[in-house]
Amino acid sequence: MKNIWKNSILILVITLLFGCKGTQRLNEFDLAKNYQIKGFQHEIDASFHSINDSITELIVKINPEDLLFSKTKINNHIARYAIGYKVFEGYNNKLPLDTATIHYSLKQEKITSTKFHKIKLIAQKGKDYVVKVTLNDENRSLSSSKIYTLRKKYNSSRSYYEISAKDQQRVNFTPLQEDTFYINPLNGQQNVKVQIFSTNNTCAAKPYEVNYQYRFDGIPDTSWTTTLTTNTAFPPLKNQYYHFITDTILNDGFSVFPIPPTFPKIGSIYQANGVLGYLISKSEYSDVLSAKYPRKVFENKWLELSGNRQRARNIIKEFYSEASKANQLFTCNQPGWSTDRGMIYIIYGPPRIVYRYNDSEIWIYGEENNLFSEQFEFQRIHSNFSDNIYELKRNINYKVNYNRMINAWIDERGY
Template identity: 30%
Template sequence: MRTSLSVLAHILTVAAIAGCASSNKTVKQLPEAQVRSTQQSAPLISEEPSLVAIQSKYILKDTTQTKVFLYVDAFKGKNPITPADFIKTYNLNYVIYSDYGTRERLGYGNVKLDSSNVSTSGQKIVISYDLKSPNRDYGVLLSEISQTGTLKKVLNDLTIRFKKLDVNQTYGVYTANSTQPLQRHYINSNESFVIKKLNPEEEQLHVFYYNHDFEAAGSPMNIANKGVSKSLEVDSTFTIQANQPLQFAKEGLYNIFSDTTQAEGLGVLVVNERFPKLTQPQLLLGPLLYMSTNTEINEIKKAEDYKKALDKYWLTLMNGNAPLAQQSIRSFYSRVEEANQLFTTYKEGWKTDKGMIYIVLGPPDKVQRSKDREVWSYDQRGNAQNVNFTFNRKNNQFVDDHYELVRYAEYQPIWYPVVEAWRNGSIR
């Protein structure tokens, strides 16, 4: 009897990447920064508090004041830590440097943690604090969360453009009842949200809607010149009011401007209600291009029943071993979900260059950042040790954190053995 698989497997959730700070070519660390490994967030058996990762963003009130938000994955034992326990356990200090790799301080201070600036969003602790902006165009904020009575600390670096008052620096996207802006770039369809400044005002905003299916990342070995980028056609335009409840039912990319003469907007990707999970069979097909041949992808596309075709695909790869196929499905689509959580920009996270590398190779062992560059390091992958992938920040009209991978043909002996491990079920 033929065995049927459920490709709509429950997807496990892990925490975000925590990077380290560095300069670009010389990879000098900020004075207080230490290299931090990036790990998947697994519930801890110990009852000791543990910080797993920090993400951050900022909103400018004006050119003199900045508000910073830290989104912290913190656990006590197996459970997310409560705000009250977090306040009792941790301290927060910060330093503003003029750039990566320098010792010039533009400001520093400590933040008293209390119920007014520590809250939760989902399972994350969210900390907010105010900065007096230095009279500079640019700076690097280093936030340090330390555990009271120990030497344990976790650092987060955040580049801030203090004079750039575009909509994506001055507005935040908030869910209906939240006092903290979303760290992510996406909203689920029909999810209620508000777009507002730190000083809420009912300003009229202009929205450009794009009903466009952006391409997934190309192979890391594809060094061919991309050629001239095609212009993206706007499908519709309309206006909304800031500080008023909104819902966007139609999936797609919405770019929001306070002034239509601006080059960069506040990009919001509206996705289905299950995202960052992928559950619909036709959506599950997309990420498989990173581990499949064109023939395999085309065979599934031609099938009348996507679900049966996907079941057959996985069972064939695993030589009919249904339990192994089920485990491989869970592992693969867990990575896809994580990529969507971590790297969604103007397109789904799994389609980005970072998402592709993350899905196939997993979380990097170390992340080094400079002003417009990230370097992901893997201690060992495939047949190689000390593998680096460099991502350069590129100007983008929708988001300010779009990165592109520097591609090399020499990645081939690293990449293909890991892909083959996915195909034979040896990656867990």
């Protein structure tokens, strides 16, 4: 163990713990807290930038408003927090390849802007890694964690590219739809194929629709080849996203999904009508999507479901709040609300127990190993578009309980 001292704001204490022994495999930890959107619980946000073939920079974005500032003896207000990481080869591993915990202190100011902390971790080129990042608010003894995929298998992998928009500190964080963003390849000038795809604004197939199978439409709206140099610019997109093929032989690449300024809220009437599909029949949904006046059909459908305007307003507020949380958690190559996990989250709420494996994720509602609990399994779709694409294993037996949950949304809420 060795200690490294650095200056940042007030005092930083870094403790590196290489080879620290774990007691459980990563896939044996219950990750349900990752899906609890309650203030501090999911405010952690991180990205990666590989500096060379052995060192990668972990960039963690902190919103000081999520921290507790405690009064000191000299009447300052100080937030004390720690950022930790563990690098694993996969979810089946017990021992991290590299781990560290970094302690920070921050003095409260009238305007405290977003903080970006850059931490160097060890990750050799040739593999993709699983990285668990933890944020601990030491003043309130509250922690939050999130698991990320670090892509570093090839020179063309995602972490070897810097992506930035207006704020140059926001390296490899998602740009806004209204912003031009810039790509800077670490390995110098490089030819890439650029593709543009439209985003999906329709709901996922229901859990009992067993004939449905995830099919990604790989035909882009447009494509071209360009040369990436230092800070190559790409213009804003609305309702579309970029995909970059960085190695045509390996079919390696990555996507950039610009988000609207209203994110994670549902920002358009078309998306609002899209989410409605979870509560209504297929034929009704088809009519909603094809309506000439989408706002009018939105209002009429909610009045029909709720019975009166006051209940409609109450249910709409609650329903679309859940859709916003799904956006925050599950957005990938499509809005989070339109994904399989987003659908289950909106209708059933946050899972009580979550286990994640290299190729799947298990959600449990109720007690583990209880016959009366509902369990959902999501298979990971391996893709260079996103590491966050999962498909639900559908089953006809879900129909009764799903319809019961829909009836609960319509009949029991909004009073």
